[in-house]
Amino acid sequence: MQISPPIHFPHNDNETFGEWVARCMPVDTQRSYPVNHVGAWHGGIHIPHTDTGALANPLRAIADGVVVYANYPAPSEKRDQKPLNYGGRTDNGCVLIRHDMLIGEDPVAFTFYSLTMHMKQVRPEIQVKGGVSVRRGQIIGTSGMVSGRNGYHFQICCAPSALEAFSGRAHGVLNLLASGRKEPVYGNRYYYLPTGLPIFENVHKVNIPTQTTREALYIIHEGGKTRTLRKIQDDYEAVGDVTGAVEFIGEPASPGAVIKKYSEWVNIETPTGRGWVDVSDLNVKSYSDADMPEWAGWHIVDDDPTADSQCNSEMVRKHLNSPADLLTC
Numbered sequence: 001m002q003i004s005p006p007i008h009f010p011h012n013d014n015e016t017f018g019e020w021v022a023r024c025m026p027v028d029t030q031r032s033y034p035v036n037h038v039g040a041w042h043g044g045i046h047i048p049h050t051d052t053g054a055l056a057n058p059l060r061a062i063a064d065g066v067v068v069y070a071n072y073p074a075p076s077e078k079r080d081q082k083p084l085n086y087g088g089r090t091d092n093g094c095v096l097i098r099h100d101m102l103i104g105e106d107p108v109a110f111t112f113y114s115l116t117m118h119m120k121q122v123r124p125e126i127q128v129k130g131g132v133s134v135r136r137g138q139i140i141g142t143s144g145m146v147s148g149r150n151g152y153h154f155q156i157c158c159a160p161s162a163l164e165a166f167s168g169r170a171h172g173v174l175n176l177l178a179s180g181r182k183e184p185v186y187g188n189r190y191y192y193l194p195t196g197l198p199i200f201e202n203v204h205k206v207n208i209p210t211q212t213t214r215e216a217l218y219i220i221h222e223g224g225k226t227r228t229l230r231k232i233q234d235d236y237e238a239v240g241d242v243t244g245a246v247e248f249i250g251e252p253a254s255p256g257a258v259i260k261k262y263s264e265w266v267n268i269e270t271p272t273g274r275g276w277v278d279v280s281d282l283n284v285k286s287y288s289d290a291d292m293p294e295w296a297g298w299h300i301v302d303d304d305p306t307a308d309s310q311c312n313s314e315m316v317r318k319h320l321n322s323p324a325d326l327l328t329c
Contacts, residue, residue: 002101003063004136006116006154007047007143026050028151034301035311035320044115044155049143056142059152061134062114065099070126070140073119079145088148093119095126095140103166104184104290111162117153120144163300167292171302174294180287187289190296191219191266191279199275203265211272218295219268219279221246228269229295234318236295240269 005024012020027033031046049057073093074084084090094117103110122141126132134140143152160170168181176192195216198209218236220227226246228239246266263280279286292298304313311317 002136004060006059006062006114006152007049007057008060008137009057025154028149031146031151031153035316039311040309041311043157044117044153046146046151046153047143049150049152058139059116059119059141059143061097061136061138061140062156063097063099063101063136065097065114065134066130067095067126067132067134068098068113068130069094069096070122070130070132072127073122073141073144076120086147089145090147091118091120091144093117093122093141093144095119095122097134097140104186106183106185108165108184110158110165112156112158115153115155115157116140118144118146119152166290167298167300168290169292169300171300173300174287174291176285179285180291184290185288188220188222188296190221190287190289190291190293191277192285192287192293193217193219193268193277194283197277197281197283199268199270199277201275203267203276210275211270213270214272217268217270218293219266220296221266226266226268230271231295239271240274242267242269242274 005021007024009020009024012023015023025045025047028046028048031042033042033045036042071092071094073091078084079089079091084092094115097114098111099114100109100111102108119141120143123139126134126140143150145151146153158166164170174180180190193213193216195213197213199211199213201210215230217239218229218231220229224244226242228241229236230239231237246264263278265276266279267274267276277284287293289296289298292300299315299319301313301315303315304311306312
């Protein structure tokens with residue numbers, strides 16, 4: 001694992017990595033992301049600090065990197081006075097780290113930055129001029145206060161060119177006329193099934209399809225579960241799930257052929273019943289999380305026409321009405 005949370009709690013028995021990360025990073029819902037209560041962009045989350053031990057649970061570097069900026073936090077008495085006392089006592093310790101890593105099965109370079117703010121203390125060894133190397137998990141300081149409450153600001157950001165390396169595009173939506181990139185590839189697998197695609201009842205008897213898709217379907221294949229969705233206007237509606245739903249079939253080689261053909265079949269739920277689809281079919285488009293498909297919940301927000309800090313994105317405003325949606329901005 002190349003990345004870990006900015007604060008580490010002891011692992012509980014039978015706790016998955018994802019559950020541990022969620023417990024280490026509870027989000028303060030009163031500090032909205034990606035837009036605050038006055039309609040301005042707020043590019044990070046606020047994480048409450050609930051440490052009650054005698055020794056503070058420190059903040060850490062989330063990955064190997066190089067410190068770009070680290071300041072000397074104001075003493076505690078300064079946070080009780082303006083300008084730091086805005087809406088309550090606030091610490092101003094800040095650390096910005098650049099991270100360079102390789103991503104994907106066939107690795108490509110990716111650079112991003114992590115920003116930790118409202119720190120009470122910043123480790124003296126990283127307060128010198130920029131260029132200090134840090135390791136993942138290395139202590140960088142301690143949490144401070146934000147508006148009179150214990151907590152800190154944390155965010156990850158990158159340049160548009162890095163976003164393009166990460167997702168295949170820095171603007172717009174996924175191109176459904178072609179399959180996704182060969183590299184990098186990571187995360188779950190996704191399929192776009194166009195209208196008219198044959199669906200079979202039995203994967204071993206594929207001469208005659210039992211049905212064809214009557215509308216475009218969007219497939220999420222994660223581990224042993226496959227989920228089918230269909231698009232209703234700008235939203236995606238779940239059709240159903242199938243568990244344990246993949247078969248690999250070796251097709252008889254034609255005379256003189258050197259390479260034996262294999263096809264991959266996925267059992268899916270459709271609006272008219274369950275069936276098997278050959279995802280090796282050239283009409284089926286395949287993707288991974290490296291392509292950020294919209295039906296997986298990814299959104300690249302690029303429709304704000306203004307250059308100031310106010311959010312004028314219709315895409316974000318729409319999703320603000322659905323707090324359960326996660327936005328990557």
